[in-house]
Amino acid sequence: MSDVTLASPPATTVLPEQTVSAHDANALISMRDIWKTYEMGSEQVHALHGVSFDIPKGEYIAIIGPSGSGKSTLMNLIGCLDTPSKGEYWLNAKNVSEMDDDELARIRNQEVGFVFQTFNLLARATALHNVELPLIYGGIGSSQRHEMAKEALRAVDLSDRITHRPNELSGGQRQRVAIARALVNHPSILLADEPTGALDTHTSMEIMDLFERLHGEGNTIIVVTHEHDIAGRAHRVISIRDGLIEKDEKIR
Numbered sequence: 001m002s003d004v005t006l007a008s009p010p011a012t013t014v015l016p017e018q019t020v021s022a023h024d025a026n027a028l029i030s031m032r033d034i035w036k037t038y039e040m041g042s043e044q045v046h047a048l049h050g051v052s053f054d055i056p057k058g059e060y061i062a063i064i065g066p067s068g069s070g071k072s073t074l075m076n077l078i079g080c081l082d083t084p085s086k087g088e089y090w091l092n093a094k095n096v097s098e099m100d101d102d103e104l105a106r107i108r109n110q111e112v113g114f115v116f117q118t119f120n121l122l123a124r125a126t127a128l129h130n131v132e133l134p135l136i137y138g139g140i141g142s143s144q145r146h147e148m149a150k151e152a153l154r155a156v157d158l159s160d161r162i163t164h165r166p167n168e169l170s171g172g173q174r175q176r177v178a179i180a181r182a183l184v185n186h187p188s189i190l191l192a193d194e195p196t197g198a199l200d201t202h203t204s205m206e207i208m209d210l211f212e213r214l215h216g217e218g219n220t221i222i223v224v225t226h227e228h229d230i231a232g233r234a235h236r237v238i239s240i241r242d243g244l245i246e247k248d249e250k251i252r
Helices: 071-078 101-111 127-137 142-155 171-183 201-216
Strands: 029-040 043-055 060-064 086-091 112-115 189-193 221-225 236-241 244-250
Touching: 029 071, 043 071, 043 086, 043 244, 060 071, 060 201, 071 189, 071 221, 101 112, 112 171, 127 142, 127 171, 142 171, 171 189, 171 201, 189 201, 201 221
Parallel strands: 060 221, 060 236, 112 189, 189 221
Antiparallel strands: 029 043, 029 086, 236 244
16 A cells, blocks of 8 residues: 555645535536545554545546655546545546445446556457457447457557467557557546556657547546656646645646
8 A cells, every 4th residue: 555644634734625616517527525544553544635626528637646645546546446535526427436336346347448557468368359358347249349349459550469469469569458448448538557667768658649649539538657757748737745636737
């Protein structure tokens, strides 16, 4: 649990009730007064301290912060991999902060496309089958599944690699397969966790060029990173430190 701080919230923190407005019903993501607290024996470990922000549909945003800042905790909440201890999280007009585990699983499958640093591909499966996985979980029939997976691979320029397995692909191609898998369900958000962390500089820039193109096609993209040059490719940057938003700025 690297994204936690053992200190209590600073004494100067303004009470959330004084500063938090109602959620924006028009935003794709609306977070209001989000806290994440862990019980560690007799200690309360605060990972997030009353975070609030909105993300409109079609935005390209980076969340950046050092190790222990709370950015991974925030990413897990955005991706519905975890739930807040307090506060409201609205995603596509649904209050996911009040959902049970089964409802959250449906939201993850339908609304969020995940891209991980380590690709998380099945080693013995072809690129096509790897991309089909979210559709299998979603109950999509095989014929429609194949066509949707092929379309997603075309979108990341891998039409000529659909029968290749991960060990037959370069690192950049593996990440493209992972991005195709994230896109195949046409999710509301493409959520990328350190997507270039396992890639060399040249390949990293190719992947970021792909994100830029996908954003231009209307996708909402959230990249979580500790690298300033990667964050600088986004159009808006939220900087987080000690569980608080330090800065939230449009950069283009």
